[in-house]
Amino acid sequence: MVDFLMNIELHQNSTYQQQIREKLVELIEQDTFGDKPLPSGRKMAELLGVSRNTVVLVYESMVDEGYLVARERCGFFVHSDLLMVQRISNSVQTTTKDAPRPSHQPNWSKRLQKQPSQLSTLNKDENWLNYPYPFIYGQIDVNDFPLYQWRECSRIAESKGKLHEWVEGFIDMDDPQLVAQIRQQILSKRGISAKTDEVLITLGTQNSLFLLTSLLADKSVTFGVENPGYANLRHVIALCDSPLKALDIDHQGVQVGEQLKDCDYVCVTPSHQYPTTVTMTIERRKALLEQASKDDFIVIEDDYESEVNFIEKPLPALKSFDQDGRVIYTGSLSKSLTPGIRIGYLVADSSLITELRKLRALHYRHPPSNNQRITALFLSQGYYDSHVRRMRQSYEKKWLLMQQGIERYLGDCEIHSTAGSFCFWIGLPEAISSHLLVDSAAAHGILVESGDSLFMQKDAPENYIRLGFSAINSDKIIPGLAILGGLINELRPVT
Amino acid sequence: MVDFLMNIELHQNSTYQQQIREKLVELIEQDTFGDKPLPSGRKMAELLGVSRNTVVLVYESMVDEGYLVARERCGFFVHSDLLMVQRISNSVQTTTKDAPRPSHQPNWSKRLQKQPSQLSTLNKDENWLNYPYPFIYGQIDVNDFPLYQWRECSRIAESKGKLHEWVEGFIDMDDPQLVAQIRQQILSKRGISAKTDEVLITLGTQNSLFLLTSLLADKSVTFGVENPGYANLRHVIALCDSPLKALDIDHQGVQVGEQLKDCDYVCVTPSHQYPTTVTMTIERRKALLEQASKDDFIVIEDDYESEVNFIEKPLPALKSFDQDGRVIYTGSLSKSLTPGIRIGYLVADSSLITELRKLRALHYRHPPSNNQRITALFLSQGYYDSHVRRMRQSYEKKWLLMQQGIERYLGDCEIHSTAGSFCFWIGLPEAISSHLLVDSAAAHGILVESGDSLFMQKDAPENYIRLGFSAINSDKIIPGLAILGGLINELRPVT
Secondary structure: OHHHHOOOOOOOOOOHHHHHHHHHHHHHHOOOOOOOOOOOHHHHHHHHOOOHHHHHHHHHHHHHOOOEEEEOOOEEEEOHHHHHHHHHHHHHHHHOOOOOOHHHOOOHHHHOOOOHHHOOOOOOOOOHHHOOEEOOOOOOOHHHOOHHHHHHHHHHHOOHHHHHHOOOOOOOOOOHHHHHHHHHHHHHHHOOOOOHHHEEEEOOHHHHHHHHHHHHOOOOOOEEEEOOOOHHHHHHHHHOOOOEEEEOEEOOEEOOOHHHOOOOEEEEOOOOOOOOOOOOOHHHHHHHHHHHHHHOOEEEEEOOOOOOOOOOOOOOOHHHHOOOOOEEEEEEOOOOOOOOOOOEEEEOOHHHHHHHHHHHHHHHOOOOHHHHHHHHHHHHOOHHHHHHHHHHHHHHHHHHHHHHHHHHHOOOOEEOOOOOOOEEEEEOOOOOOHHHHHHHHHHOOEEOEEOHHHOOOOOOOOOEEEEEOOOOOHHHHHHHHHHHHHHHHHHOOOO | OHHHHOOOOOOOOOOHHHHHHHHHHHHHHOOOOOOOOOOOHHHHHHHHOOOHHHHHHHHHHHHHOOOEEEEOOOEEEEOHHHHHHHHHHHHHHHHOOOOOOHHHOOOHHHHOOOOHHHOOOOOOOOOHHHOOEEOOOOOOOHHHOOHHHHHHHHHHHOOHHHHHHOOOOOOOOOOHHHHHHHHHHHHHHHOOOOOHHHEEEEOOHHHHHHHHHHHHOOOOOOEEEEOOOOHHHHHHHHHOOOOEEEEOEEOOEEOOOHHHOOOOEEEEOOOOOOOOOOOOOHHHHHHHHHHHHHHOOEEEEEOOOOOOOOOOOOOOOHHHHOOOOOEEEEEEOOOOOOOOOOOEEEEOOHHHHHHHHHHHHHHHOOOOHHHHHHHHHHHHOOHHHHHHHHHHHHHHHHHHHHHHHHHHHOOOOEEOOOOOOOEEEEEOOOOOOHHHHHHHHHHOOEEOEEOHHHOOOOOOOOOEEEEEOOOOOHHHHHHHHHHHHHHHHHHOOOO
């Protein structure tokens, strides 16, 4: 029986030792061996077609770990402690297999105070990797990840002498080295000089926005948000029952004046407006801050895609012009490095950071300390900076290809031409529905995003799409756009 | 000038290359070199007292990374791209150094909807490592961390072929391998058989509780909480304005009957009641679930310290007895492995998990994907299980020492003797204030926690302390308790 169970197909994706060990752990958990010996090293080696030595090394490491015991001339056995645990858990599982009593079950739908699953948002296809032409936004090309450098920093953080700096957790604090590096290497380049107690590490911009609204929003507090804009920002504000005000934007960014007057908070994406990619001009930035002081509102700056400018030098952050302490600043490494590690940062008045830190401790304590430390090392060795510069060059090529392809194949669409972004915001000819296009594109292996969920109004224009290019391979850009152009033509009403 | 700036003291905590590189990055960020060459390899080697080769390797890696350029016969220079960036950011910083305009600054205190900094909670001293006798709870001894095994899993997760499995982020999903391993290796041992869609990965139990209250709490919903109990649970419930009901506990755990009748949710810690360490008996567990169905309330089980039982076999989780789907289960690796990586898990009805997953996406997307993958590998290789068994043995020794010491030196205190926990809950003779003891103990290098903030009532008993032993070295236990006993005697009123 064991022969059959151990009949695993060894593959090349991980070491044989690792695969054999994983399988043995699984079989032991299922109490397969009982108090019988495991197959001998020789037998197991034959079964699996590996060297006897490979099997023996696994067995011996599992003796060291207390999984197995070696009995002289009898072979390897499962440690008796483990057998006992298995039997307890098996007996428990048996006793609980009684029939369910449906009439006693709770009514969950009545108990939900919110239904976040019903919120409309950009539908991210988890299987985007399966599309040959993923014009998806917010994901990265895994080949761009600076693997060697990250691994080196991870190795340093996991060395014996450094362990105590993160293994114990930070209670409600952050890694001081990460805060120092973010101030020195990221914020300073955005023109922001922040003190240590004005910075909080978060789990990315979404988390920064959630922490801020948790602390500041309430049903009596109005938030102005860009329209179209980031749907998940509207959703976190709505969680706090705060009224939302849709703000109009033009080619300079959010419009100042009358529309901001009754806002308590104005949320903006000055580097590249989400999703239109418009960059807020210097004049507009100054006018916005002037009005913030005059009408006593706070500006929340999501410094989104700040590193991405392929034509001009990036403008300094809005926060760098902030003389009255009216700008709360958020940024993250999700677009520039990877969304997987979930590292963001928030800059605000120290009194606010103190409260946010305590609130964060109630939410989840702190962003994982090992990732904070690895990221700090990654910044301190200059790897982040090199990576961002390398990416900017590589994205510039993609961006130029996108421009060419869009001009050639999507020529009669409304195109927002800007100095850079990881995406293009495209208005289809009005008679064409973005949903129809998204569906027909998907059928041709092309992933594009419909823009209507980014508008606040119920009767949102249905002819906008977003084309991201951070994840797609550059070879696929022109062919993908060519197919997309053809599909748009097919959808054009016959005249 | 550069000679002076490069005059760093090289230490043995990290490699020379790493230290030199970090310093050079810092100097380049500060625009120290301008368009002048860096000191030659030979000169730098002399300055720092290292081999020329060490310096050259750093220079060459920085050329590869685009930090430096090598000009033949002229030496190494800062890349011109970098100089430009520096100058922009310097010019920005200068322009923003205008005088602040205090009259235009916002009034933050008026804007705070909450003041989490004012919540009373156990004061965790960040500097607990500086105390010779840290009887602190919730931290671990860094030497117990299974470094070698964690590093191996981290190395596997960071191999080229595995990278795409976490670098792109999970949007709102979890690592399926981690979910599978938690079901198979952790939940099954607690007697819980949960389907994949009934499990959510969180950032630890605090985060699980926060997600749950965010979804389920409201001012019309009453939460019953153990008294004394976990203060940060009360605080997250209070964030949602839900009424709290203090529940009495006895030697079998929380009392069933009248006091639970008007609760919508009853939050319990059955394995070891927090903080008294009482284990809920089987009879009480069954009675609690019986009443939950009868009076239509939900039980939230924090399966806290489930692995820690030094005398008997641990009881299966309350959730394993749950026939009506009325138990929401939470657990974490914070106590058993490390609080640093922030990995917890939540088991509930799949309809609830769906909503919690969407809510989590609004809060912070997902727990970092690299940590999820490393933890999955760590479980799959059986390292977690071995670690927990090893820890149980090591803690058992400490626990016995604690018992001995407490009996010998704190003999006339009220002591809750249980079958295991990482701490002891001690009632001092009534005339002695725990705060006075905490202060005088701290002055003698002993860190103990006063228990009064764990009670709900305003007139909480002031004579309870908690003595944790997970972080203290076993050699320090008896001497520490001896000193503590002496200090208690000193505080005793003269009769």
